Amino acid sequence: xxxxxxxxxxxxxxxxxxxxxxxxxxxxxxxxxxxxxxxxxxxxxxxxxxxxxxxxxxxxxxxxxxxxxxxxxxxxxxxxxxxxxxxxxxxxxxxxxxxxxxxxxxxxxxxxxxxxxxxxxxxxxxxxxxxxxxxxxxxxxxxxxxxxxxxxxxxxxxxxxxxxxxxxxxxxxxxxxxxxxxxxxxxxxxxxxxxxxxxxxxxxxxxxxxxxxxxxxxxxxxxxxxxxxxxxxxxxxxxxxxxxxxxxxxxxxxxxxxxxxxxxxxxxxxxxxxxxxxxxxxxxxxxxxxxxxxxxxxxxxxxxxxxxxxxxxxxxxxxxxxx
Numbered sequence: 001x002x003x004x005x006x007x008x009x010x011x012x013x014x015x016x017x018x019x020x021x022x023x024x025x026x027x028x029x030x031x032x033x034x035x036x037x038x039x040x041x042x043x044x045x046x047x048x049x050x051x052x053x054x055x056x057x058x059x060x061x062x063x064x065x066x067x068x069x070x071x072x073x074x075x076x077x078x079x080x081x082x083x084x085x086x087x088x089x090x091x092x093x094x095x096x097x098x099x100x101x102x103x104x105x106x107x108x109x110x111x112x113x114x115x116x117x118x119x120x121x122x123x124x125x126x127x128x129x130x131x132x133x134x135x136x137x138x139x140x141x142x143x144x145x146x147x148x149x150x151x152x153x154x155x156x157x158x159x160x161x162x163x164x165x166x167x168x169x170x171x172x173x174x175x176x177x178x179x180x181x182x183x184x185x186x187x188x189x190x191x192x193x194x195x196x197x198x199x200x201x202x203x204x205x206x207x208x209x210x211x212x213x214x215x216x217x218x219x220x221x222x223x224x225x226x227x228x229x230x231x232x233x234x235x236x237x238x239x240x241x242x243x244x245x246x247x248x249x250x251x252x253x254x255x256x257x258x259x260x261x262x263x264x265x266x267x268x269x270x271x272x273x274x275x276x277x278x279x280x281x282x283x284x285x286x287x288x289x290x291x292x293x294x295x296x297x298x299x300x301x302x303x304x305x306x307x308x309x310x311x312x313x314x315x316x317x318x319x320x321x322x323x
Contacts, residue, residue: 002026004050004312005071009042009058010034013078017301024312025050034058043067050074051308056081062089074311076304080104080158080290081239083212087323097321098307100300101157107296109161111263111289112207112237119261119283120145120205120233143204143231143258151176151203153196153219154210154238160185162207167191176203201227205235212239222247225257232257237289240266249275252282263289 006025008018012034021027028049030041039059046052046068054060056079065072065086075085076098090097118124121142129136150166152159155177167175167189175191177183182193196219200206206228210216220234220243228234234257236243245266251257252275259281265274268287276282291297303319310317 005048006051006053006308007042007046007049009037009052009054013053013301014298016298017305020302021053021305021308024309039064046072051076051311053078053304053308055079056084059084061086065089065093065095074098074308074317076307078300078304080108081211082321083239091323096307096311096317097323098304098317098319099321100303100319102319103296103299103303104290105157105161107291107293108158108209108237108289109165111285112158112162112209112235113165115237115261115263115283115285115289116205116207116233116235117145119235119259124283125280143233145170145172145205147171147173148204149174149176149202150205150207151178151194151199152191153178153199153206153208153242154216155179155183155186155191156209156211158237159207159209162209163189163191174202197224197227200224200232201229204229204231205233208234208236208238208242210238210242212241217241218244220244220248222250225251228257230256230258233259233261235261236265237263240264240268245276252276252279259283261285263287 003026006021006027008027008029010033011029011031028045030037030045034055035057037058042064046064048071049068050071051074054077056077060075072095074096078100080099080101082099122140126136126140150172152163163175163186166172175189176194176199177186177191178196178199222244225247261283263285264287307317307319
């Protein structure tokens with residue numbers, strides 16, 4: 001009996017994970033790097049496939065799903081986010097959608113804390129000065145986290161993991177958060193469930209970890225930037241479109257807030273002529289929070305594979321997105 005067919009959207013998946021899938025599937029790999037795969041590549045290869053193993057940069061819309069045909073039963077991404085997927089089309093067809101949030105939270109939280117400290121303590125500029133033979137002066141000083149107010153926008157698994165690393169290690173004055181509903185994990189840390197407007201008004205450090213959905217696009221906009229303290233630092237490890245980037249640039253250029261640390265931005269990669277590239281108050285990372293360790297890449301890929309294997313074996317999906 002022939003094996004069911006599985007399409008892998010790019011060639012950057014660890015071989016051990018591919019080997020585990022090959023035991024059960026006839027695996028077809030699109031021979032391109034992750035960010036080079038296009039919708040057209042999927043359209044040309046997905047017909048008749050049981051499953052799709054992909055990453056967040058690939059568009060999986062209704063055209064792709066219709067082209068796959070009735071055989072498509074599961075789609076699994078190596079990322080936490082799934083904004084490139086047409087959720088209505090997936091739900092209508094009864095297709096299972098899996099992600100890797102269970103493996104993503106801790107590694108993203110680690111990077112978030114590092115980005116926060118590097119930004120607020122001005123590490124990169126001080127490092128640059130030192131390597132140029134310039135001794136840092138008081139103008140290079142930053143602001144510490146102790147006794148500060150930290151606000152986390154979007155308290156899912158990543159937001160909670162960030163909060164657990166911050167409190168009580170950094171002796172915060174207050175921990176604020178937003179979410180669809182109060183979270184017991186945050187209440188245990190003394191977290192206060194507040195509105196977005198209240199959070200940005202009161203916080204010294206604003207950490208954005210929300211999932212990008214229509215309701216959260218530009219959750220940090222011109223009006224909310226205007227509410228922030230002049231010493232506020234904004235950290236974004238969610239998605240670039242969670243922040244109105246032009247409004248953020250204006251606020252930074254006019255010194256209405258103190259700084260920003262961005263692992264995500266719009267577009268990616270950021271053009272070299274973007275004003276963000278030359279701002280000393282901004283730390284930029286190339287969207288690596290969830291994938292710049294060897295163990296993280298392996299664990300996430302394996303979880304994405306396990307989601308697909310669970311559907312094949314009619315077992316509970318370890319990391320299913322509930323639609």
